[in-house]
Amino acid sequence: MPKKYHHGDLKNALIQAGVEILAKEGAGGLSLRKVAQRAGVSHSAPYAHFPDKQSLIAAISTEGFTQLYTGLEAAISPYSKNPKKQLLEGVKAYVRFAEENTDTFKIMFSGVLEKEKDYPSFVEISSQTFKLVVEVIQACQNAGILPATAPADLMAVSVWGQIHGVVSLALEGQVSHTLLNKHTIQEIASFGLAQMLLT
Amino acid sequence: MPKKYHHGDLKNALIQAGVEILAKEGAGGLSLRKVAQRAGVSHSAPYAHFPDKQSLIAAISTEGFTQLYTGLEAAISPYSKNPKKQLLEGVKAYVRFAEENTDTFKIMFSGVLEKEKDYPSFVEISSQTFKLVVEVIQACQNAGILPATAPADLMAVSVWGQIHGVVSLALEGQVSHTLLNKHTIQEIASFGLAQMLLT
DNA sequence: ACCTGAACACCGTTCAAGT
DNA sequence: ACCTGAACACCGTTCAAGT
Numbered sequence: 228m229p230k231k232y233h234h235g236d237l238k239n240a241l242i243q244a245g246v247e248i249l250a251k252e253g254a255g256g257l258s259l260r261k262v263a264q265r266a267g268v269s270h271s272a273p274y275a276h277f278p279d280k281q282s283l284i285a286a287i288s289t290e291g292f293t294q295l296y297t298g299l300e301a302a303i304s305p306y307s308k309n310p311k312k313q314l315l316e317g318v319k320a321y322v323r324f325a326e327e328n329t330d331t332f333k334i335m336f337s338g339v340l341e342k343e344k345d346y347p348s349f350v351e352i353s354s355q356t357f358k359l360v361v362e363v364i365q366a367c368q369n370a371g372i373l374p375a376t377a378p379a380d381l382m383a384v385s386v387w388g389q390i391h392g393v394v395s396l397a398l399e400g401q402v403s404h405t406l407l408n409k410h411t412i413q414e415i416a417s418f419g420l421a422q423m424l425l426t
Numbered sequence: 427m428p429k430k431y432h433h434g435d436l437k438n439a440l441i442q443a444g445v446e447i448l449a450k451e452g453a454g455g456l457s458l459r460k461v462a463q464r465a466g467v468s469h470s471a472p473y474a475h476f477p478d479k480q481s482l483i484a485a486i487s488t489e490g491f492t493q494l495y496t497g498l499e500a501a502i503s504p505y506s507k508n509p510k511k512q513l514l515e516g517v518k519a520y521v522r523f524a525e526e527n528t529d530t531f532k533i534m535f536s537g538v539l540e541k542e543k544d545y546p547s548f549v550e551i552s553s554q555t556f557k558l559v560v561e562v563i564q565a566c567q568n569a570g571i572l573p574a575t576a577p578a579d580l581m582a583v584s585v586w587g588q589i590h591g592v593v594s595l596a597l598e599g600q601v602s603h604t605l606l607n608k609h610t611i612q613e614i615a616s617f618g619l620a621q622m623l624l625t
Numbered sequence: 626a627c628c629t630g631a632a633c634a635c636c637g638t639t640c641a642a643g644t
Numbered sequence: 645a646c647c648t649g650a651a652c653a654c655c656g657t658t659c660a661a662g663t
Contacts, residue, residue, distance in 0.1 A: 237646080255540060258636060269648050271638080276646090280637065336598055337536035341454060343599050353600065377617060380605055384592060385618030392591020393583060399535055400542050401552065406579055418576060419584030422622040436627080457655060468629050470657080475627090479656065 238276040238286075240266045245287045249330040254339055259283065284339060285346040291331040292352040295324050299359055310366035311426075317363055318390055318420060322413050325394045333398065336391070360387050372426055389419045437475040437485075439465045444486045448529040453538055458482065483538060484545040490530040491551040494523050498558055509565035510625075513572075516562055517589050517619060521612050524593045532597065535590070559586050571625055588618045 244265040248257050259280050260270040277283045302320035306312040325332045334340070343349055364386060365379040373382060393416045396402050402415070410418075443464040447456050458479050459469045476482045501519035505511040524531045533539070542548055563585060564578040572581060592615040595601050601614070609617075 253540065254537065259638090260636060268646095270636090271640090271649080272647055274638075274647095333537045336594065336600070337538075338453065338532045338598055339536075341452065354602070357600070357602065374621070380602065381609070381614065381617060384595065384601055384605060384614055385588070385621060388592035388595055388615075388618055389584070389588045390591065391595060392589065393587035395535065395594060396583065396587055396590060399537055401535070401556070402583055403553070403556065403579065406583060410580070415580065415583055416587075418580060419587055419622075422573070422584060423618075458657090459655060467627095469655090470630080470659090471628055473628095473657075 237266060237268060237272065241273055241276060241283060242286050242290055245283055246290070246331060249287065249334060250328075253330050254334055254337070257284075281341060282346070284334060285343070285349050287331065288335045288340050289346065289349045289352055291328065291335045292349065292356055294328070294331075295321070295335075296352060296356045296359065298324050299356065303359075303363060310363065310370045311372045311424075313363050314367055314372070314386075314420070315417070317360070318416060319413060321390055322394055322416055325398065326412065329398060332394075336395070357383070357387075372424060374425060386420065386423060389423065390416050393419055436465060436467060436471065440472055440475060440482060441485050441489055444482055445489065445530060448486065448533060449527075452529050453533055453536070456483075480540060481545070483533060484542070484548050486530065487534045487539050488545065488548045488551055490527065490534045491548065491555055493527070493530075494520070494534075495551060495555045495558065497523050498555065502558075502562060509562065509569045510571045510623075512562050513566055513585075513619070514616070516559070517615060518612060520589055521593055521615055524597065525611065528597060531593075535594070556582070556586075571623060573624060585619065585622060588622065589615050592618055 241262055244262045245257060248261055248265060259273055262283065263270045263273050266272075273283065277286065298320045299317055302316040303313040306316060340346075340349075343353075361379050361383040364373060364383040367373040368375045368379060368382065373386075377385075393402075394412060397407070397412045397415070402412075406415070440461055443461045444456060447460055447464060458472055461482065462469045462472050465471075472482065476485065497519045498516055501515040502512040505515060539545075539548075542552075560578050560582040563572060563582040566572040567574045567578060567581065572585075576584075592601075593611060596606070596611045596614070601611075605614070
């Protein structure tokens with residue numbers, strides 16, 4: 228039978244196993260040997276598909292960005308005629324992704340991946356995601372919802388940074404308990420964004 | 427002679443060695459054994475002062491927060507009658523700290539420290555730092571520089587999140603090269619903040 | 626109280642060998 | 645082409661022993 232030696236797609240199986248370990252044990256518990264074991268292969272099998280651990284982490288991060296991109300796309304596409312709604316729904320999707328995939332989110336943005344530039348598909352999807360943000364910001368500027376005092380890319384980094392910062396601080400336990408009792412992360416992030424809006 | 431067995435303060439020597447390794451090799455290169463070697467003691471000596479690696483990381487992070495707090499204090503104290511200046515100078519100091527101590531900054535905020543709540547002095551200094559931010563925000567609200575549409579602590583998380591997010595994205599290489607050619611991180615962060623100001 | 630050295634389990638990576 | 649098993653250097657942590 229054509230059982231392709233193993234289940235055929237060990238590469239993706241390893242990525243998936245990595246995501247699962249990440250979710251269960253956090254970045255500290257992520258080892259290549261555990262990933263291999265979880266995928267049911269020997270500890271050296273991953274080296275047929277990834278040159279080293281960093282490459283697997285890059286693949287996991289890339290997978291995360293793809294999911295994030297897809298989520299953002301889905302959140303904003305229904306509102307192509309309402310930029311403000313796109314912005315608000317995009318933020319919701321971003322925060323939701325971070326909350327539902329905390330450890331993937333952390334590994335994507337926490338510097339565990341050391342030479343991101345060495346992984347073209349990671350660079351590709353992350354810059355595509357940024358492009359999506361810029362488009363929404365651009366539309367908001369055109370509609371007079373955000374000030375046109377700066378080019379869209381600068382404004383995009385400011386807005387994205389705002390959301391990203393609040394989410395990151397919250398995930399790292401840097402937002403006070405008393406504040407989190409009164410508001411969800413969604414609300415805190417949205418509040419910050421509201422400060423930047425014109426209408 | 428009272429050479430106290432070693433140089434007397436191995437605990438701080440280990441923290442210092444950790445900071446140096448962090449700066450030279452990044453978080454990936456930080457091992458207890460290397461820290462011990464750099465401090466000139468055997469690999470098991472650190473266990474006389476730290477129960478485990480996480481505790482050393484907590485101590486390094488605490489040290490980082492202390493530096494950050496001191497820097498913020500020094501930046502704002504000369505302008506106690508000018509809240510806006512305090513805010514702008516505080517932001518500058520924050521960004522400067524992140525740029526000059528990139529890897530310490532990352533370890534403080536990147537989730538490498540897993541159970542922050544277990545380290546009282548870490549919690550203490552980080553919440554004191556937040557309190558400092560809240561005070562400045564409060565003063566800005568009173569002076570009509572920031573809107574009083576929300577309690578100071580919520581506003582503080584928004585402002586801090588804004589700056590922190592932009593800095594984090596920049597340090598992780600998520601800010602496009604073309605943008606970084608035109609503006610410093612300082613400028614990008616300040617621009618985002620300016621969006622939130624009333625005057 | 627503070628430090629050493631041997632020991633153990635675990636990890637990343639390499640390589641010769643097997644299908 | 646894809647995978648295994650032995651091997652090596654490195655790591656966190658423990659513990660009995662030394663001063």
